[in-house]
Amino acid sequence: MTDASSRALRAAIIGTGAIAHAHAEAIAGLAPRIDLVAVVDVDADRAAQFAERFGAEAVYTDAAELFASEQLDLVHVCTPPLTHVPLAIQALRAGVPALIEKPTALSLAEMDRLVAVSHETGVPALTVFQHRFGAAALRLAALVREGVLGRPLVATCETLWHRTPDYFDLPWRGRWAIEGGGPTMGHGIHQFDLLLAVLGPWRRLSAFAARQALPTDTEDVSMAVVEFEGGALATVVNSIVSPRETSRLRFDFEHATVEVEHLYGYTDADWTFTAAPGHEALAEAWAQQPSDEISSHLSQLAQIVSALEAGTDPGVGADEARRTLEFAAATYASAFRGRPVEAGEITDDDPFHSSMDGGAVPWSPVKEAQ
Structure with missing residues (x-):
């Protein structure tokens, strides 16, 4: 994760199915504070179409290649639930905060592995709980x-x-x-x-x-x-x-x-x-x-971007998501x-x-x- 205090944050999306559109639109809604610079999907054609629609320059079919090639401040994990934790752990070990679609993990055991890696690396693992x-x-x-x-x-x-x-x-x-x-x-x-x-x-x-x-x-x-x-x-x-x-x-x-x-x-x-x-004043x-x-992906992402810019903890972190x-x-x-x-x-x-x-x-x- 690079210094984000004085430049646009660099984001990537892994998985370009239906929910990824909400993430891409949220990123676009916060421009120029954050840019979508790369997308990943096992379907190269779908990834290319998604990247063209949302203005991402780089397209990958493998997450490992993404992390080896790009300097990122945030990665959005929008794949089927089975892959959420393995991909998020790759991101954390690459020093990149991960914003993970729900459910964060398939089990408490898997969630505990993610919590442990987040604590070990000091990199946030976040869950989409936009409400x-x-x-x-x-x-x-x-x-x-x-x-x-x-x-x-x-x-x-x-x-x-x-x-x-x-x-x-x-x-x-x-x-x-x-x-x-x-x-x-x-x-x-x-x-x-x-x-x-x-x-x-x-x-x-x-x-x-x-x-x-x-x-x-x-x-x-x-x-x-x-x-x-x-x-x-x-x-x-x-x-x-x-x-x-x-x-x-x-x-x-x-x-x-x-x-x-x-x-x-x-x-x-x-x-x-x-x-x-007797408590009518509360209405005021x-x-x-x-x-x-x-309440949307945009509302949560705005909080995350502000936290990353300020160097504070964004929500909702892995410990809270585990509860x-x-x-x-x-x-x-x-x-x-x-x-x-x-x-x-x-x-x-x-x-x-x-x-x-x-x-x-x-x-x-x-x-x-x-």
Whole structure:
């Protein structure tokens, strides 16, 4: 990583599929502070077309060649989940911070390797959790830190999306060994990451998961009831079988209710603030510095660029992302074992540490044949 204090940052994208376009557009939206200088894809033609569209000069088909040839300040890992950690580790060992699409890793074991390399090299491994960086979420986090909303009491977190069977035509989707899980890992993780960012550490959870309708090895719906260290109770629902799609979070504090309902990104207009009787003045604090910007890759990348320019730590780092991934692992462990799971319970010798399915999926082919 080179000095970024007085020049445009140099970025590369590995993987030029659908989500890479959001990354490239975010980079373009922050010009001239950051430039897309190179892209990597195993499909050379696709990489060349992507590079031409977004103005990248260099095209590679191999990440190792990228790191050997380019001086970079940031690399965006936009490949299928199976390759996230190996590519991110290559980047860190080359001294390049990595911004990794969710899920960061396929398992806690894999995540722990990434955390260890980030600590060893001192290079950030970051995860795309863009909903933390929308204006309203940042405002909510500040009010929570200040304590003016009172204790958090109750919360609901819902990712109710819809996917048709042809969504799983891509060979890496819906496979435990390649994608890591279903909507708990690949869809709802954005919403419950924001839930965890607001409410802090969780203590224990009880969960269910099912394969209701879709041709997938993984679940297509999961539900959890969660107790947080601060005493709040929350429900978390992750679904891809819900025809009326919505993403919803509600936080009930002692002095106010704060809600957001959107689909893939929110603006201030999607949030509602309701003060409890006697605390109406809080509405004025909530209404300060309104924004019409959408929570997006751009909002998170802007924070990262500012941090890299200033030499400070960007978010969301590997340690924080691990806590979110542990929540997903605990959801699966509780659902498939039929009992509550406590934070920190899934240790190195636990099957759910090495894979999200833990070898215990009730509808697995082996179990269905019995």
